[in-house]
Amino acid sequence: MNGQPSTKQTSRRRKTVLFCHGCEYQGPPDGPWVVRSQPDCDVLLCPRCNATVTVRERFDDEPG
Numbered sequence: 001m002n003g004q005p006s007t008k009q010t011s012r013r014r015k016t017v018l019f020c021h022g023c024e025y026q027g028p029p030d031g032p033w034v035v036r037s038q039p040d041c042d043v044l045l046c047p048r049c050n051a052t053v054t055v056r057e058r059f060d061d062e063p064g
């Protein structure tokens with residue numbers, strides 16, 4: 001067992017908006033972005049130009 005604190009959420013803003021640097025498309029993190037599930041993270045792609053908007057690290061909250 002590892003005794004590491006899993007409190008990695010420090011930024012708790014009211015509304016986050018993601019911007020695409022490719023076509024200036026913008027939307028909420030849970031918007032119409034194309035999510036590419038990677039083994040340890042989620043890559044959000046722009047639904048317009050398919051550019052990488054941001055990479056979200058997955059949280060290890062498996063119930064097992």
Ligand SMILES: [Zn+2]
Nearest residue numbers: 020023046049
């Ligand atoms: Zn775009």
